[in-house]
Amino acid sequence: MNPIEIFLERPRVFILTIIFILISGFFALNSVPRQENPELAQRWSNVQVIYPGASPERIETQVLEPLEAKLREVFEVRRLVSSASDGFSLTLVELKEDVDPSLIEDAWSEVQDKIDQAKVSLPRNVDTELIRSSGPPATLIYAIKWMEDGPPPKILMTRVADDLRLELAYGGGTDKAFLFGGTEEEVLIEIDNARISSMGLSFQEIANRVQALDNKRPIGVFTDKSSEILVKSKDNFRTIQEIEDLPIETFDGTEIVRLGDIAGVKKTPRIPSEEIIYVDGQPAILIQVHAAFQQRIDLYVNNLEKIAEAYDKNLPDELSVVKLYDESFYLNQKFDNLSWSIFFATNIVILLSFFLLGLRSALIVGVTIPLTICLVLLGCNLLGLPLHQTSMTGIIIALGLLIDNAIIMVEDYKFRRRSGHAPRSAALISFKHLWVPLAAATATTAFAFLPIAAGKGPSSEFVGGMAITVILSVCGSLFLALFITPVFLNLLEKIPLFKNQKLATEGYSNEDLARHYRNFxxxxxxxxxxxxxxxLILPTIGFLAFPLLKQDFFPELDRNMFRVIVELPPNSSIDATEKEILRLREEMYEKAGFEIKSDVWFIGRNLPRVLYNVIGGDSPLGNNNLADAFFISEDYSKMMKGLPALARSMVETNPDLRIIIDKFDSGPPVFAAVEYRILGDDPKVLQVLGEQLELIMNNAPDVFLTRADLSQISAKFEIDFNNSQLLLSGVNTQVLLNEISIATQGINVGTMLDGNKEIPLRIRGMKYQDLNDSIQYISIPGDNSLNYSSSFGELKLTSKPTSLARFEGSKSNTVQGWIWPDKLASGTERFIKTSIDKFKDSLPPGYQLELSGEAESRSESQSQIFSSAAIFFILIIIALISALNSFREATIILSVAILCSGLAxxxxxxxxxxxxxxxxxGAVGLVGLSINDSIVVLSHIKEANENNDxxxxxxxxxxxxSTRHIITTSVTTVGGFLPLLVSSIFFKPLAWAMAGGVFGATIIALFYIPSLYLIKEKIT
Structure with a gap:
């Protein structure tokens, strides 16, 4: 039995169905996870390598080559990008886009296994670690701030921050919790080189004796018939005094020289710091909390807020917990805006329906929209799809689409009633004639959005939720139009107001307009x-205008935040960077033409994962000359207007610094707007080619900064040892190297328990004002005499590239260019295209140039859509042929789809x-949406032709x-897009592409389809 007949004969079943849909939607709204952004598969990670004292060249040959060879054995690995600097390297591992998200963890497990296998062939003192750089972005950021005057007690602040981090980590629903800017405590033992020289001792000997005196270890177990007791020595590294009293040497069998006699011992923050954090110009310690996906972020934040507030109340007045960033604020803001957009669009659609079709249709639309939204929420709950900015936007996009089926059903029902059919008969006949074309139209819309929902890679994953909610909406609307709307129309017939047959011609009408339209x-x-x-006029205009369109990758992020990156010369210390940042910060506040609410500086490292597409800040190692910051402004619009002027001013007044001031963008991560990669064998040739490419990029008017991997030059001290002198003096080279290393860098010799924290003991030589003296005048005991390190070699100051880079196993030199915040990368790419082509043709044999950066990401994302679209385009063809039962008519409809891409x-x-x-x-979605009207018009024409010639x-x-409901569906569709057209930044291109195309699709449906049908059927 037809479901319509069941609902007509058993109204209680119909009412229970409606109640079930409403209740399911209500409960789904409260149980579906809410988060700001969609979850992206964790396809990026870094392999961090620490190899103390090794040059980049040594790291490449001894570490990166065998490590990359092992990683290449993992089938899922798509790309390996490595960079090496002194004593340190990072290898970016990217998985293939077609790896199913459910298999991502297995792939990373295999990567870790390969790293473990590679360790066997690596040098013994190499430390490797896989750092997972993706996952949920920051949800909350708290700062521990010192509220009094004077230098802040960083050790105390670090311990407080770490305690709070642990409480927040165990608060429930937390994925990760990190601490930034914390001070590493240590007991520093600074050896007086002059004193140990007079005693004939070396740094290594003192380190060995301190290690030998550390008693923190078990001795054994005492066991008898009734008990078992552990035997261990008493800890003798408990206080600074005990460490100072450690005996180091004896004279004449009676006099003891203790550690405190030859060294200063103190508990201190480790100097230099690896990273320094400033919040609003004051030193601070940050706690960054990442909430796990698949939960309601607003409820999660409320829970953690209570923990942080309770912790803050127990702190002394000098310390305070300050909240700097709250994702739930932006989440609630977006949901409020989206909710308002849904309410606004719903009312527009109902009012337009009332004006064009009358009260009956407006009531149906008013019922259809909330029921469809409830069905969508139910579908999201069943699929496990969270509500976030893209999935919610899909509902807004569908607001205008989901009533199309209902409007067509209402108009057809009214036509049957005007033709003399009874209400029940009219409902059944309308169902019989419309279910095939409506199902075909819905299928084509769903198939058009399926490439977006099923696409691989981060771009498709980001907007996939939108496509899924659109598909759920149109499928839900089809169900309601076929089975619920006819029953509602029958129920309305029982209301006295709608019994009047004159109301069958409801809606706006104008006889003069109708006469002119008929004549046209x-x-x-x-x-x-x-x-x-x-x-064809509008599609032709669209195709001709396409080359003139400005191209971007993703729109800017509609958030009142911007980013500042500052890079000093390579040999700058972190203290020098800190001093420069404090000066720049004051200058920025003075020059900003908009109000800045707050700023957070990460000195000595890149930004951690503050936003979902910020990557690269996994480690602070090797970044002493770098500072990265995010600023929060009071007003987004004013910030976007004032940002270009601020960027230009700061760059012009600080020519000795690399300064990048830019907005945050949405979409997958992109490191530079314009980027090219040169591959080859000789680093010197790569360096020269990189300099030439930088000159080409600098000629572009929008480029204000360029950077090549091999153009960064840093100064280094190199000791040219005299092997003959070493042999004559009886000094072992390894001993000499150890002495210099301990004197300059230090060595850990044990730990001291301070409360509940283990603090390392580090022995190091005293620092001299002159770095040259610190290295040259280290005493080295020989066989019969005492020598200085300068006796065995010459100390030279050299300049070499700071780092080397590798891409896919080959040496590379990546050249990056940054453009002003109000410019597009595509404009620069077009400007330098001719010069780039000439440069590419002039490359030496064996060298090649590859496009990277935003252009590469844009091309890859578009190819992901097209690769998926091919399959679903075939499904659209099958659906059309099945619905229309004609190859020629299916071809006509497909030509409409092609024309509508021009309308986008x-x-x-x-x-x-x-x-x-x-x-x-938007253009892909329009292809499926635009042919719906054409299918309905063609079905009406075919029905009329079947009954009579x-x-x-x-x-x-x-x-x-057909015109009335075709125009109505088009106007209501655009009405549904209106909130996105007016207020959305991210979805503005999609909304305009689809809204503009819908109007053109109306003309095609009303003129193109009938004209071709006249030609096809030879009607005269």
């Missing part, structure tokens, strides 16, 4: 080529929107009948 249709169809040419470009031009990945998503006048009558 008659003129158009008198010679069908006229109708075809009219329909018209929409982008109308909205002054850029064509990027989001615009492409169709004439031109009869065809005009069919088009006149």
């Amino acid at each position: 249709l008659k003129w158009s169809f008198d010679k069908p080529r006229r109708g075809i040419l009219l329909a 470009f018209v929409g982008l031009v109308m909205g002054n929107a850029n064509f990027g990945f989001i615009g492409l998503v 169709l004439t031109k006048d009869g065809l005009i009558d069919v088009v006149m009948r």
Whole structure:
């Protein structure tokens, strides 16, 4: 039995169905996870290598080559990008885009296994670690701040921050919790080189004796018949005094020289610090908390807020816990905006329906929208799809689409009633004639969005939730239109207001307008080529305008935050960087043409994962000359207007620094706007080619900064040892190297328990004002005399590239260019294209140039969509042929889809929107959406032709009948897009592409389809 007949005969079943949909939607709304951004598969990680004292060249040959060879054995690994500097390297490991998210963890487990296997062939003192750099972004950031004057007690602040971090980590629902800016405590033993020289001792001998005196270890177990007791020595490293009293040497069998006699011993923060954090100009310690996915972030934050507030109340007045960043604030803001957009769009759609179709249709629309939203929420709950900015936007996009089926059903029902059918008969006949075309139209829309939902890679994953909610919406609306709407119409017939048959012609009507429109249709169809040419005008304009469209990758992030990166010369210390940052910060506040609320500086490292697409800040190692910051402004619009001027001013007044001031972008991570990669064998040749490429990029007017991997030069001290002198003096080279290492860098010789924290003991030589003296005048005991380190070699100051880079196993030199915040990378790429082509042709044999950066990411993202679209395009063809039962008619509808891609470009031009990945998503979605009206018009024409031989006048009558609901569906669709057209930044290109295309699709449906049908059927 037809479900409509069940609902008509058993109204209670119908009412229970409606109640079930509403209750399911209500409970799903409260149980579906909420987060700001969609979850991206964790396809990026870094392999960190620490090899103390090794040069980049040594790290490449001894570590990176065998390590990369092992990692290449993992089938899922797509790309390996390595960089090495003195004593340190990072290898970015990226997995293939077609790796299913459910298999990501297995892939990373295999990567870890390969790293463990590679360790066997690596030098013994090499430390390797796999750092997972993806996952949830920061949810909360707290700062521990010192509220009094004077230098802050960083050791105390670090311990307080670490305690709070642990409490927040165990608060429930936390994925990770990190601490930034914390001070590493140590007991520093500074050896007086002059004193140990007079005693004939070396640094290594003192280190060995301190280690030998450390009693912290078990001795054994005492066991008898009834008990078992552990035997151990008493800890003798408990206080600074005990360490100072350690005996080091004896004279004449009676005099003891203790450690405190030859060294200063103190508990101190480790100097130099690896990283320093400043919040609003004051030193601070940060706790960054990452909430796990698949939960309601607003409830999670409320829970952690209570923990942080309770902790803050127990702190002394001098310390305070300050919240710097709260993702739930932006989440709630987005949900409020999206909720308002849904409410606004719903009312627009209902009012337009009332004006064009009358009260009956407006009531149906008013019922259809909340029921469909409830079905979508139920579907999200069953699929485990969280509500976030893209999935919620999908519901807004669908608001105009989901009522199309209902409007068509209502208009057809009214037509059957006007034709004399009873209410029950009208409902069944409308179902019989419409279920195939409506199902076909819904299928084509769903298939058009399926490439976006099923696409691989980060770009498709980011917008996939939007496509899923659109598909759920149109499928839900099809169910409601076929089985719920006819029953509602029958129930309305029982209300006295709707029994009046005059209301069957509800909605706006104008006889003069109808007469002129009929005459225009008659003129158009008198010679069908006229109708075809009219329909082709807008698509042709769109295709011609496409080359003129500005291209981007993803729109900017609509958040009141911007980023500042400052890089000093390579040999700058972290203290020098700190001093420069404090000066720059004051200058920025003075020059900013907008109000800044707060700023957070990470000195000595890149930004950690503050936002979902910020990566690269996993380690502070090797970044003493770098500072990275995010600023929070009071107003987003004012910030975007004032940011370019601020960037230009700061760059112009600080020519000796590399300063990048830019907005945050959305979408997958991109490190530089314009980027090229040179591959080859000789680092010197790569360096020269990189300098040439930098000159080309600097000629572009929008480029203000360029950087090549091999153009960074740093100074280094190198000791040229005299092997003959070493042999004559009886000094072992390894001993000499150890002495210099301990004197300059130090060595850990044990630990001291301070409360509940183990503090390392480090022996180091005293620092001299002159670095040259610190290295040259280290005493080295010989066989019969005492020598200085300078006696065995010459100390030279050299300059070499700071780092080397590798890409996919080959040496590389990546050249990056940054453009001003208000410019697009595509403009720069077009400007330098001719010069780049000439440069590429002039490369030496064996060297190649590859495009990277935003252009590469843009190309990859678009290819992901097209690769998926091919399969679903075939499914659209199958659906059309099955619904229309005609190859020729299916071809006509497919030609509509092609024409409507040009209409998307018209929409982008109308909205002054850029064509990027989001615009492409809109164009792909429009292909399925735009043919719906054409399918319905074609089905009406075919129905009329089946009943009687169709004439031109009869065809005009069919088009006149279809016009009202075709125009209504188009207007309501655009009305649903209106909130996105007006207020959305991220989805503006998509909204304009689809909204502009819908109007053009209406013209195609009303003129192009009937004209081709006249030609096909040879109707005269």
